[in-house]
Every structure is written in C-alpha cells, then in structure tokens.
Amino acid sequence: MPKPKIFIDGEAGTTGLQIRGRLQGREDLELLSIDPARRKDQAERKRLLNEADLAVLCLSDDLARAAVGMIENPATRVLDASTAHRVAEGWVFGFPELEPDQPERIRTAGRVANPGCYSTGAIALLRPLVEAGLLPAEHPVFVQGASGYSGGGRSLIRAMRGEGEHYLAGSYRLYGLGLAHKHVPEIVRYSRLARDPLFIPSVGNWAQGMLVHVPLHLWALPKPVRGEELQAALQQHYAGQRFVRVMPLERVGSAERALDPQALNGTNLLELFVFDHPAKEQALLVARLDNLGKGAAGAAVQNIDLMLGLSGDRNYEYTEDAPC
Numbered sequence: 001m002p003k004p005k006i007f008i009d010g011e012a013g014t015t016g017l018q019i020r021g022r023l024q025g026r027e028d029l030e031l032l033s034i035d036p037a038r039r040k041d042q043a044e045r046k047r048l049l050n051e052a053d054l055a056v057l058c059l060s061d062d063l064a065r066a067a068v069g070m071i072e073n074p075a076t077r078v079l080d081a082s083t084a085h086r087v088a089e090g091w092v093f094g095f096p097e098l099e100p101d102q103p104e105r106i107r108t109a110g111r112v113a114n115p116g117c118y119s120t121g122a123i124a125l126l127r128p129l130v131e132a133g134l135l136p137a138e139h140p141v142f143v144q145g146a147s148g149y150s151g152g153g154r155s156l157i158r159a160m161r162g163e164g165e166h167y168l169a170g171s172y173r174l175y176g177l178g179l180a181h182k183h184v185p186e187i188v189r190y191s192r193l194a195r196d197p198l199f200i201p202s203v204g205n206w207a208q209g210m211l212v213h214v215p216l217h218l219w220a221l222p223k224p225v226r227g228e229e230l231q232a233a234l235q236q237h238y239a240g241q242r243f244v245r246v247m248p249l250e251r252v253g254s255a256e257r258a259l260d261p262q263a264l265n266g267t268n269l270l271e272l273f274v275f276d277h278p279a280k281e282q283a284l285l286v287a288r289l290d291n292l293g294k295g296a297a298g299a300a301v302q303n304i305d306l307m308l309g310l311s312g313d314r315n316y317e318y319t320e321d322a323p324c
Ligand SMILES: NC(=O)C1=CN([C@@H]2O[C@H](COP(=O)(O)OP(=O)(O)OC[C@H]3O[C@@H](n4cnc5c(N)ncnc54)[C@H](OP(=O)(O)O)[C@@H]3O)[C@@H](O)[C@H]2O)C=CC1
Pocket: 009, 010, 011, 012, 013, 014, 015, 016, 039, 040, 041, 057, 058, 059, 060, 061, 063, 081, 082, 083, 115, 116, 117, 150, 151, 152, 153, 154, 155, 291, 292, 295, 296
C-alpha cells in the first residue's frame, strides 16, 4: 500500500514546525516538503496541496481560506490548524474527546478543523457540564486564560526575543479587550452555550504552556450544584481517555496551592481541575495544556492519525522548544 502523502502548508511557522517535528522519522507516511526558497510561491504550494492525500494548513485564517480554494483534487483531505473553519459548514471539529462518535466523524471527514488552544481548554471544561444539565446553556459564563507567548506565532516570539515589535510583547498583557476574540464562536458552538461567554485571554513572558479558567458562583445556578458533581461529570465524560486527565476534586485547598502553566509542555495532555469551596458555594474550573501540544500540534498529529487510519498508539510528545 502506498504511504499517505502529507503536505504542511506553513511548515516553517510555529505550529508547522511542531507538527513536522512530531511526524519526522515516521515510516507510515510520506512528508511532502516545499523548497524553503519557494515556501510562499503560490504555484508551488498549489501543486503540493493537490498532490497531498492530506494537506495540513498552518497559516493565518485568510491564507488558510485561500489555500482551501486552491485545492482542486477531490481526493485531497484537509486539516486546518487556523480558526478559519472551526464553525464552518461541512467541517468536522477535531477534538476527538468531544463525544463518543467524534473520532469516527474525524476519521471519515474530508475537512477537519483543529481546535484552538484556549478553546480546547474552555470546551473541555464546559461541554460535559452543559450536557449533564449542571450548567444551564443560558448561564453567564466567564472564561479567562493565560498563555505563553508562542501562542502568538512567529511575530510575537521574535518580538519577545528582542526582534521587532508586537502589541502583546512584554512581561504580561491582558488582551481580547474588544470582547470579541476569534475563539468565542467555537467555544459557544461546541460547549453548547446559548450565549457568548465573556472571554478575556492574557499572555505572559514564558514561551509555552497555558491555563484556561472558568470561575463559577454555584449559588447563582438555578439548580443547586456541588463541586463533586462537577468533577464527577467531567470524570464520567472523559473516562478511558488517554489525553484528558480529570484531577481529583480540590476542596477548600491550601492558600499556597498554585498551578504552573508550563507543567505539561511537550506533551499532548490536557488536565482538568475543579477547586471547590462548599461553604461559599463557589468553584473554579481550570484546564492546563501546552498551547503547542494538545492546543495545536499534538492535537493535529492525533487528528492526522485518525484521518489516515494510522496507528494511534503514540503519545504525541515533542520536546523541542518553540522556534524563533
Ligand atoms: N501558536 C499557537 O499556539 C497556535 C496557533 N494556531 C493557529 O495555527 C496557525 C499558524 O499559527 P502559528 O504557527 O502560530 O503562526 P506563525 O506565524 O508562527 O506561522 C505562520 C507561517 O505561515 C507563513 N506564511 C506567511 N505567509 C505565507 C504565504 N503567503 N504562503 C505560505 N506561508 C506563509 C509564515 O512565514 P513568515 O513568518 O516568513 O511570514 C509562517 O512561517 C494560525 O492560524 C494560528 O492561529 C492554533 C493553535 C495554537
């Protein structure tokens, strides 16, 4: 059987390099590589996009939409790492742990949208709770996040390392202040919320790794809910999943407890925490992941294996630092 051919459009970028690194040396697929001198040459990209069995797009949203428009070969399947197609008609959302039949949808899809880094954390926390009826779809949800600067791609990485400028460069920046971040539509759709959450991300002076958090006033819910019910619903939803770990409930924890956003760097893991204060009827949900791992390239290679029916018996780890 011929090996499936994969072309990574944008392979010199942050996500592209991380996907390439994870695929390099594999013998069950063939990587089509573009001559570095021609990596922005539209005719050459078009040739490779149409030669590939699977085109993996690691481009900005506009370029990803244009790349899909360049594909004429009906046999070329697409995995898009950008935000461009996450809620688009005809595209399957590439979060295999979303629900039991999601891996099969991904396996048979011609077009798969890889989830975003913040949205992976938010959806992973919210969807099971909405589905279990613990969080009403209409509940006013607030999602916060703190990401390492590789989330901003090459231009922010360069600025953080002293080359060039970027509006997010600095020790810490709160952003998304237009209250309309590009992740909101996918968070609403796949969490099954009825209203937009208030989503406020931030970025700090570390390269890789992130936390996404959802604070909840449990007393404000129409039906009383306890922290252990939230944790149990998450545990039930992700039972048997290899890459999603639901952590034990943390009740009225130590004031000195802290979470390091970088703890899962290099892995394809996603950890979900519930911190509970029963007397105050307050809880905090937290997701921890590597923005370049389960938040981008790890998830992409997991999807590549699903789409191509290749052995999924891998941990999708990759420990090279985000490049400049
Ligand atoms: N970084 C992250 O944590 C995550 C990123 N994503 C998404 O993945 C996509 C890629 O992001 P990221 O890797 O961070 O971005 P980068 O900016 O690091 O990479 C984008 C790449 O595209 C290249 N490029 C620019 N113009 C063209 C062109 N005309 N033809 C071909 N290639 C071109 C860039 O080259 P050059 O730099 O020379 O211009 C660069 O190598 C984005 O849509 C992003 O939102 C998704 C999840 C997480």
